[in-house]
Amino acid sequence: MAREAQDDAALLQRIHAHGEIGATAQGGVCRIALTDADRQGRDQLVAWMRELGLAVHVDRIGNIFGLRAGLADDAPVMTGSHIDTVATGGRYDGIYGVMAGLEVVRRLNERGTRTRRPLVVAAFTNEEGVRFMPDMMGSLVHAGGYPLQQALDSVDADGRRLGDELQRTGYAGEMACGEIRPHAFVELHIEQGPVLEAEGLAIGAVQDLQGISWQEIVVTGQSNHAGTTPMHLRRDAGYCAAAIVVFVRELALRFGGSQVATVGALTLQPNLVNVIAARATLTVDLRHTDEPTLQRAERELAAYLAALAAQQGVTIEARPLARFEPVRFDPRLVGCIEAAASARGLAHRRMSSGAGHDAQMMARICPAAMIFVPSQAGISHNPREHTAPAQLAQGATVLMDVLCALANEGPG
Amino acid sequence: MAREAQDDAALLQRIHAHGEIGATAQGGVCRIALTDADRQGRDQLVAWMRELGLAVHVDRIGNIFGLRAGLADDAPVMTGSHIDTVATGGRYDGIYGVMAGLEVVRRLNERGTRTRRPLVVAAFTNEEGVRFMPDMMGSLVHAGGYPLQQALDSVDADGRRLGDELQRTGYAGEMACGEIRPHAFVELHIEQGPVLEAEGLAIGAVQDLQGISWQEIVVTGQSNHAGTTPMHLRRDAGYCAAAIVVFVRELALRFGGSQVATVGALTLQPNLVNVIAARATLTVDLRHTDEPTLQRAERELAAYLAALAAQQGVTIEARPLARFEPVRFDPRLVGCIEAAASARGLAHRRMSSGAGHDAQMMARICPAAMIFVPSQAGISHNPREHTAPAQLAQGATVLMDVLCALANEGPG
Numbered sequence: 001m002a003r004e005a006q007d008d009a010a011l012l013q014r015i016h017a018h019g020e021i022g023a024t025a026q027g028g029v030c031r032i033a034l035t036d037a038d039r040q041g042r043d044q045l046v047a048w049m050r051e052l053g054l055a056v057h058v059d060r061i062g063n064i065f066g067l068r069a070g071l072a073d074d075a076p077v078m079t080g081s082h083i084d085t086v087a088t089g090g091r092y093d094g095i096y097g098v099m100a101g102l103e104v105v106r107r108l109n110e111r112g113t114r115t116r117r118p119l120v121v122a123a124f125t126n127e128e129g130v131r132f133m134p135d136m137m138g139s140l141v142h143a144g145g146y147p148l149q150q151a152l153d154s155v156d157a158d159g160r161r162l163g164d165e166l167q168r169t170g171y172a173g174e175m176a177c178g179e180i181r182p183h184a185f186v187e188l189h190i191e192q193g194p195v196l197e198a199e200g201l202a203i204g205a206v207q208d209l210q211g212i213s214w215q216e217i218v219v220t221g222q223s224n225h226a227g228t229t230p231m232h233l234r235r236d237a238g239y240c241a242a243a244i245v246v247f248v249r250e251l252a253l254r255f256g257g258s259q260v261a262t263v264g265a266l267t268l269q270p271n272l273v274n275v276i277a278a279r280a281t282l283t284v285d286l287r288h289t290d291e292p293t294l295q296r297a298e299r300e301l302a303a304y305l306a307a308l309a310a311q312q313g314v315t316i317e318a319r320p321l322a323r324f325e326p327v328r329f330d331p332r333l334v335g336c337i338e339a340a341a342s343a344r345g346l347a348h349r350r351m352s353s354g355a356g357h358d359a360q361m362m363a364r365i366c367p368a369a370m371i372f373v374p375s376q377a378g379i380s381h382n383p384r385e386h387t388a389p390a391q392l393a394q395g396a397t398v399l400m401d402v403l404c405a406l407a408n409e410g411p412g
Numbered sequence: 413m414a415r416e417a418q419d420d421a422a423l424l425q426r427i428h429a430h431g432e433i434g435a436t437a438q439g440g441v442c443r444i445a446l447t448d449a450d451r452q453g454r455d456q457l458v459a460w461m462r463e464l465g466l467a468v469h470v471d472r473i474g475n476i477f478g479l480r481a482g483l484a485d486d487a488p489v490m491t492g493s494h495i496d497t498v499a500t501g502g503r504y505d506g507i508y509g510v511m512a513g514l515e516v517v518r519r520l521n522e523r524g525t526r527t528r529r530p531l532v533v534a535a536f537t538n539e540e541g542v543r544f545m546p547d548m549m550g551s552l553v554h555a556g557g558y559p560l561q562q563a564l565d566s567v568d569a570d571g572r573r574l575g576d577e578l579q580r581t582g583y584a585g586e587m588a589c590g591e592i593r594p595h596a597f598v599e600l601h602i603e604q605g606p607v608l609e610a611e612g613l614a615i616g617a618v619q620d621l622q623g624i625s626w627q628e629i630v631v632t633g634q635s636n637h638a639g640t641t642p643m644h645l646r647r648d649a650g651y652c653a654a655a656i657v658v659f660v661r662e663l664a665l666r667f668g669g670s671q672v673a674t675v676g677a678l679t680l681q682p683n684l685v686n687v688i689a690a691r692a693t694l695t696v697d698l699r700h701t702d703e704p705t706l707q708r709a710e711r712e713l714a715a716y717l718a719a720l721a722a723q724q725g726v727t728i729e730a731r732p733l734a735r736f737e738p739v740r741f742d743p744r745l746v747g748c749i750e751a752a753a754s755a756r757g758l759a760h761r762r763m764s765s766g767a768g769h770d771a772q773m774m775a776r777i778c779p780a781a782m783i784f785v786p787s788q789a790g791i792s793h794n795p796r797e798h799t800a801p802a803q804l805a806q807g808a809t810v811l812m813d814v815l816c817a818l819a820n821e822g823p824g
Contacts, residue, residue, distance in 0.1 A: 035744045193640025210639055214685055224790050226674035226697045227622055228605025228768025231664050233790065238675055242657030249651050252643050262638035263650055264680070264687045271677045273626055273695040273733065283685040321685065332534025378636050378645065 008393035011103040015392070018044060018099060019091035028383025029091055033084040033126035034062070034162065039169035041083045045098065045123055052105045054121065057180075058173025060166055061151055062125040062166045063138045065180060069106055070118040070407065077407040078182035078366075079104070079399060081189060081358060082138070083342050086130050090385020092392075096373075097188040098123045100396040104403055105114030115407035117183055123267060124358045125171075131156045139361035141177050148177050178365070184333060184406045185368040187359035188399045190387050194378030195317070202394050203348035205337040209360050210258060210287035211294045211326035217244060217269030217305065221314040223270065225277030235313045238277035247304050248284055251297060258289045258352045259297065289326045289352045318366075327360040330367035333406075339369055340401035346394055355380075371398055420805035423515040426593040427804070430456060430495070430511060440795025441503055445496040445538035446474070446574065451581035453495045457510065457535055464517045465749050466533065469592075470585025473563055474537040474578045475550045477592060480517055482530040482819065488821040489527075490594035490778075491516070491811060492534030493601060493770060494550070502797020504804075508785075509600040510535045516815055527819035529595055536770045539585075549779050551773035553589050560589050594679045596745060596818045599771040600811045606790030607763060613759035614806050616784030619747040621772050622670060622699035622764055623706045623738035629656060629717065633726040635682065635690030646755070647725045650680050650689035659716050660696055663709060670701045670764045671709065696730075701738045701764045702823035715717040739772040742779035745818075749783055752813035758806055767792075783810055 021044060022029045022037035031037040043062060049056050052067030070076065081097030101121035103223040108115070124142070129135020130156040140146045152163030166172035191197075195202050221237035245263045252261035268277040284301065288294040302318065309316040335348065341348035353360075353370060362368045373395035376386040433456060434441045434449030441570045443449040457476060461468050466478030482488065493509030513533035520527070536554070541547020544566040552558045564575030577586035603609075607615050633649035664673035674697040680689040696713065700706040714730065721728040745760065753760035765772075765782060774780045785807035788798040 055794030191640065192637055193642070194636070194645045195640075195642060198645060212639070222789075223794075225604055225767060225792060226605070226676055227624070227672065227699050227768075227789055228603065228607075228792075229672070229766070230605070230607060231661075231672060233606045233610055236661075236674075238415055238678060239657060239661050242654035242661075242675070242678075246650060246658050249643075249648075249654075260639065260641070260643060262648070262686070263654070264638055264685050264689055265683045266650060266654075266678065266680050267683070268676070268678050271679070273676050273699055274674070275676045276674055277676060285686055287639050354641070355637060356639075377634075378641055380637060380640075381634075 005225065007103070007107055008389060010106060011099060011393060011396050012389050014048070014099045014102060015091060015096060016375050018095055020247055022085070024383060026383040029085045030230050031083065031085045032087060032088050032131050033128065034165040034169055038084055042171055045083060048102055049121065052102060054105065056385045057175045058171055059175040059177050059179065060148055060173055061138050061141045061177055062141055062173060064123045066121040068119040071114050072115050074117045074411050075118045075181060075183040076118035077403055078120040078122055078180065078185045079187065079403055080124065081126045081187050082127030084126055084128050086128050086381050088382060090380060090382055092190045092385055092387055093192065093380055094127055094368070096190055100188045100399050103396050105398040107400060115404060116410070117407040119403060119407055120180060120182065127358055132162045136356055136358055136361055139358035143364040144178055145361060145364060152343060163283065164170035165265045181194065182366045183368050183409070184361040185359060186333065186371065186399065186402055187357055188371045188395050189357060190380065191372040192355050192376045192378065192380035193375060196372060196374035197376060197378070199349065201349055202346040202373070202391060203341040203398055204351040205334045205341065206353050206372055207329055207334045207349055207350045208289045209327040210289050210354050212322060212324045213294055213298055214284040214321035215284045216321050217282050217284060217316060217318045219280040219314050219316050221278055224276045226274040229276060234276055236276045237280040237284070237314060240308055240312050240314050240316070241266055241280035241282050243308060244282065244305070248301065251300060255293065255297060259293065260287050260354065261285065270376055274396065278377040283321065287354060291325050294326070327363055329363060329369040333367050333369035336402050336405055337369060337398065340398045340405070343401065344397060346398065371395055371402070419515070420801060421518055422518060423511060423805060423808050424458070424801050426511045426514065427503060427508060430507055432499070436795060439794040440496045441501045442499050443495065443497045443501065444499060444543050445540065446543070446577035446581055450496055452612050454583055457495060460514055461533065464514060464521060466517065470583055471586045471587040471589050471591065472560055472585055473550050473553045473589055474583040474585060475554055476535045478533040480531040480605045483526050483528050486529045486823050487526060487593060487595040488530035488532045490532040490534055490592065490597045491599065491815055492536065492583055493599050494536045494539030496538055496540050498540050498793050500794060502792060502794055504602045504799055505604065505792055506539055508602055508804065511812050512600045514813040519733055519812060527816060529819040530824070531815060531819055532592060532594065539770055544574045548768055548770055548773055549579045551770035552743065555773045555776040556590055557773060557776060594778045595821070597771060597774040597778050598745065598783065598811065598814055599769055600783045600807050601769060601796070602792065603784040604767050604790065604792035605787060608784060608786035609790070610762065612759065613761055614758040614785070614803060615753040615761055615810055616763040617746045618765050618782035618784055619741055619743070619762045620701045620764050621739040621748045621769065622701050622766050623703055624734060624736045625698040625706055625710055626733035627696045627730045628733050629694050629696060629728060631692040631726050631728050632739060633690055636688045638686040638688055641688060646688055648688045649692040650724060651718055652724050652728070653678055653692035653694050653727050655720060656694065656717070660713065663712060667705065672699050672704065672766060673697065689777060695733065699766060703737050706738065739775055741775060741781040745779050745781035748814050748817055749810065752810045752817070756809060756812065758810065783807055
């Protein structure tokens with residue numbers, strides 16, 4: 001018990017010390033990719049990696065890898081996440097997975113444990129995509145899904161080039177992107193959703209990641225006086241927008257399972273109390289872990305929009321904003337996570353991720369999976385992001401067990 | 413026929429000439445109350461009144477009255493409307509009723525017709541309420557519904573006082589407000605709605621004016637990630653707002669009759685594609701010509717909001733923004749209008765006004781009613797506001813017949 005308490009304290013101490021870099025008055029962290037705060041966070045990470053005896057490699061997109069040698073020269077087992085944040089970030093999103101990777105190394109060092117395969121702790125560049133597009137950039141380039149040069153040429157709102165910012169901050173590395181091809185990749189992350197907390201569970205074994213369909217819908221009706229225009233002569237863009245919101249909600253409830261549907265953005269024009277809206281612009285966010293089901297949701301929405309337009313005498317235009325297919329993680333790795341949680345007596349479940357993560361990019365080149373720990377009230381991208389210390393420690397312990405099991409696997 | 417064609421031309425000519433004052437590049441009129449454009453419009457009106465032999469009186473709130481003497485000294489019959497516009501005004505709202513009053517006088521003069529009672533053509537100050545609150549100010553003060561001093565002390569967004577602007581433009585008159593107490597008041601106006609056009613009718617005999625209930629509703633839920641938050645754990649302010657929009661629409665259709673219900677303004681926070689809205693602010697505009705029915709609509713809405721809040725785990729606050737009881741016009745005057753339209757062979761119907769008009773204020777102190785002519789596509793407060801020349805002429809003819817009938821009535 002004494003040793004476990006020490007372990008927990010070491011992990012928390014590192015998370016909190018790192019959270020001071022870019023700390024905001026609200027208790028959160030603002031460490032947008034390749035700003036000075038991000039550079040300081042990287043410098044701290046590299047210093048800790050070296051203290052733990054890891055060999056540090058930085059690749060040409062700025063991904064940082066800390067390598068712990070194995071007994072054999074087989075492909076390494078990799079863990080990691082990201083240390084950049086959104087502007088109103090919390091102290092756990094991303095950073096937790098990287099700090100837990102360091103914690104696993106610290107525990108193995110302390111206990112003198114060697115693994116057959118090398119272990120790698122990774123911090124991927126620009127996961128959040130706040131300043132430079134696309135998001136999950138570092139892992140995507142590592143997996144060969146996006147050309148390096150195009151990523152380096154990405155420009156922020158002030159016209160600054162990502163490649164120049166890498167040079168400026170000292171993280172334009174020498175290693176070729178994708179040079180490390182892991183035996184397996186496991187990412188530990190806070191859930192950023194309310195499911196584990198609501199069900200009183202400690203560990204989520206993430207088996208897949210939802211496909212995403214974003215559309216922008218524009219309804220064009222007729223602006224008219226709210227008092228003088230009888231209901232049957234209206235072409236009310238505002239009503240149509242509301243009907244669409246209700247439709248997608250009912251669609252999600254009807255489909256059930258992992259289906260979610262959200263209208264998060266909606267604006268009316270002219271947006272006046274006594275004028276029927278001439279125009280409504282709204283977004284629809286549909287997600288499902290099953291691609292055919294996601295396509296069915298898209299088709300049902302399209303049919304509804306056509307029927308609504310005809311019925312209400314308005315025109316409705318929809319255009320795609322983003323579209324990603326679902327990702328299925330490696331079932332064997334998911335089983336390893338479940339087994340590790342069970343062995344530690346931790347309540348767990350299989351689940352889906354509704355958010356994007358670096359692990360989905362790594363899944364393109366090696367078996368990959370994720371471990372989730374609870375997020376209090378599901379709050380994330382917010383200074384109020386919180387996971388209890390004991391839950392953070394439990395996640396790190398499961399990560400350690402899974403990494404050790406994978407790292408002791410033989411070739412083939 | 414030749415004389416009628418001449419009559420029509422005279423009315424149109426005056427409307428179009430007056431529409432040049434404050435004309436906008438879009439073909440509309442911007443003549444906000446007590447601006448220089450409004451002063452020019454008033455000067456032109458007064459000049460035309462004098463040309464027609466009317467005795468011009470201006471009262472202390474700037475209302476302009478042109479008096480045509482009668483054979484007897486009985487209470488006069490009054491018509492009129494307003495000549496101020498909104499910023500994006502058309503060429504007919506208000507001004508049509510005043511110009512048609514002049515046209516009636518011109519025709520009576522030309523034909524040498526005398527009436528028993530005097531006739532008065534009125535232009536009321538600041539009907540639109542764009543710059544100074546409240547709207548329908550001149551007629552409201554005339555009817556004793558608002559203290560003169562308070563109206564004079566009304567201040568615009570730039571800090572200018574209405575009383576000072578009356579002085580500056582030369583329309584701070586001497587006559588006491590409310591000095592002229594009419595035998596009857598009849599206002600001719602464009603419908604500003606689509607009903608007459610949709611039904612192919614020339615004349616609306618306006619029997620009442622809808623009561624208005626405006627509320628602002630604020631829904632407070634919980635902002636969460638659109639991907640990671642299962643449907644059953646959401647407290648989605650955006651969905652609740654949409655459900656309210658759909659509810660009020662269905663309420664209006666269920667109540668039927670003159671019931672209208674509109675959500676014209678709706679904003680979400682944070683209004684992002686992948687974030688469940690934490691907060692929604694919307695307005696609800698309910699109108700009905702029957703006060704108990706309007707109150708029933710308000711009660712049903714309140715009950716729905718309470719049930720929705722409980723069901724969805726959100727808080728919903730509603731606060732009144734404006735509340736006016738319905739106005740019932742004088743049934744005998746409405747009958748006069750119908751009779752005049754029938755005698756001229758013009759298709760007509762009884763109807764309600766969904767917008768506010770000076771006639772509703774005059775109804776406080778004398779029998780009052782309104783005549784509507786069609787508005788193309790129901791468009792108003794817009795440069796595209798349009799009524800066909802023949803329809804404008806028909807309205808003026810009915811106005812003349814009604815005014816003559818009323819002005820030949822004896823005392824008691």
